[in-house]
Amino acid sequence: MENNNVNVINEELDLNEILRVRREKLSNLVASGKNPFEKVRYDRDAYSQDVKDDYENYEGKTVGVAGRLISKRIMGKASFAVILDGKGTIQSYLSINDLGDSYLEFKEYDIGDIIGITGRVFKTRTGEVSVHAESVELLSKSLLPLPEKYHGLKDEDTRYRQREIDLIANPEVKRTFIARSKIMSEIRKYLDGVGYLEVDTPVLQPLEIGAAARPFKTHHNALDIDMYLRIETELYLKRLIVGGFDKVYEVGRIFRNEGMDRSHNPEFTTVEMYQAYSDYIDMMNLIEDMYKTITVNVLGTDKITYQGIEIDMGKKWERLTMVEAVKKYAGVDYNDWATDEDARAVADKMGVEVEEGKNATKGHVLIAFFDKYVEDNLIQPTIIYDYPVENSPLAKRKPSNPAFTERFEYFIYAREMGNAFSELNDPIDQKERFVKQVAEKRAKGGNDARVDEDFVTALEYGLPPTGGLGFGVDRLVMLLTDSASIRDVILFPTMKPVKK
Numbered sequence: 001m002e003n004n005n006v007n008v009i010n011e012e013l014d015l016n017e018i019l020r021v022r023r024e025k026l027s028n029l030v031a032s033g034k035n036p037f038e039k040v041r042y043d044r045d046a047y048s049q050d051v052k053d054d055y056e057n058y059e060g061k062t063v064g065v066a067g068r069l070i071s072k073r074i075m076g077k078a079s080f081a082v083i084l085d086g087k088g089t090i091q092s093y094l095s096i097n098d099l100g101d102s103y104l105e106f107k108e109y110d111i112g113d114i115i116g117i118t119g120r121v122f123k124t125r126t127g128e129v130s131v132h133a134e135s136v137e138l139l140s141k142s143l144l145p146l147p148e149k150y151h152g153l154k155d156e157d158t159r160y161r162q163r164e165i166d167l168i169a170n171p172e173v174k175r176t177f178i179a180r181s182k183i184m185s186e187i188r189k190y191l192d193g194v195g196y197l198e199v200d201t202p203v204l205q206p207l208e209i210g211a212a213a214r215p216f217k218t219h220h221n222a223l224d225i226d227m228y229l230r231i232e233t234e235l236y237l238k239r240l241i242v243g244g245f246d247k248v249y250e251v252g253r254i255f256r257n258e259g260m261d262r263s264h265n266p267e268f269t270t271v272e273m274y275q276a277y278s279d280y281i282d283m284m285n286l287i288e289d290m291y292k293t294i295t296v297n298v299l300g301t302d303k304i305t306y307q308g309i310e311i312d313m314g315k316k317w318e319r320l321t322m323v324e325a326v327k328k329y330a331g332v333d334y335n336d337w338a339t340d341e342d343a344r345a346v347a348d349k350m351g352v353e354v355e356e357g358k359n360a361t362k363g364h365v366l367i368a369f370f371d372k373y374v375e376d377n378l379i380q381p382t383i384i385y386d387y388p389v390e391n392s393p394l395a396k397r398k399p400s401n402p403a404f405t406e407r408f409e410y411f412i413y414a415r416e417m418g419n420a421f422s423e424l425n426d427p428i429d430q431k432e433r434f435v436k437q438v439a440e441k442r443a444k445g446g447n448d449a450r451v452d453e454d455f456v457t458a459l460e461y462g463l464p465p466t467g468g469l470g471f472g473v474d475r476l477v478m479l480l481t482d483s484a485s486i487r488d489v490i491l492f493p494t495m496k497p498v499k500k
Helices: 002-031 048-053 101-106 156-161 163-169 171-193 234-242 280-299 322-330 340-349 362-377 427-443 453-461 473-481
Strands: 062-075 078-085 088-095 114-123 129-140 217-220 225-229 247-255 267-276 303-306 309-312 318-321 382-388 401-412 415-422 466-472
Touching: 048 062, 048 078, 048 088, 048 129, 062 088, 062 129, 078 101, 078 114, 088 101, 088 114, 101 129, 156 163, 163 171, 171 247, 171 267, 171 280, 171 473, 234 247, 234 267, 234 453, 234 466, 267 280, 267 473, 280 382, 280 401, 280 415, 280 466, 280 473, 303 473, 318 322, 322 362, 322 382, 340 362, 362 382, 362 401, 415 473, 427 453, 466 473
Parallel strands: 088 129, 318 382
Antiparallel strands: 062 078, 062 114, 078 088, 114 129, 217 225, 247 267, 267 466, 303 309, 382 401, 401 415, 415 466
């Protein structure tokens, strides 16, 4: 134990000494009129990977490269250095014969400094593409050292809390976020290509709607009213359909004041889309084709490997009603239950816990069976449709069976990826469901929950038959980048503050 304490003390002393030395170097630079923080630009005209990939055209030419100094090897009057730029790394050869006093200044540079090098492209005797420096310049001073052993940095807390270090240390992390940007672009490209219009709706909302998710609450000082960060974009988007737009979508940041795990972050990104004169079958066809298209355009194949399991995005997705899925995986048939009491008895017999207890309906019991027996089996892309009305307050009832709604969710790798409805457009039915939902939420302590009367009023003007669908962007990025945690695909995930 004492040895550990001594090691900690020594590390702190070492760090303090490094910090002192780096600040002293900065002071000396400022005193000599060479303050690196006064630099405003640098004529960079080449990136590392471009030079390597197209060496034949770059050989012998003079280029300007710039980036972070990540290694240097001093050999007296000559040195090798490696810089990291936006596309990778490249080596440079520097000598006192070529650089004069600038070489002596370079020898004082620290790992982490931002530097610019102008020189001729060549290959070393070992065949490594390099830049023979003709000039070198300090562009920004690094006052903090990179973490020890930052190459291959694995500590998750450091990686997520200091993403900038993670990006320096782990090239694959940068590739993940480049892929995320490509995925976002492909989503927009696909929806724009089939006639959807991208729109923006408010993040700050004046009331806590009666949905199950718990919102973040804030206060608007000028209006002296409480406001809530949105938990979805749905209601405003459907009001736009009322207003005459036929196809709209929003890429929206969503906020839910709930727990965190490997697939949940309190702040996340969704895409919601609504199409007039369509239904949930149209949405099924759209999302299946969209996922296949995006996967091929981003990865070049419709077969992916996620966490060691091959997933075939290209084949026809299986489609099962919730009743069919429960019968398939639990061996229980909803249609055998004549009453709610029958359903609760079967749940008790099979040890299925139903949250609603003695008030549980057949629909509640069906949902409980689905959660326990079905979801974990849905590895390949699967659409589960026709949900009980009990957990679908915004979906239209099935005309052939009003106990169910025209709603579906789709699952990949036993994970719910998105949710869709034939949207409820009956304002009377909608108002009744909102009232019931608000009452249930208030019974659980959500005293701020209210009916969105503005939305009900919009429905009273007339919402055409509409199909709607929403999905989480972060989970799609996880899937296509083989990322195990949602924190791996959000640049700055929510973290508990460190006490200092």
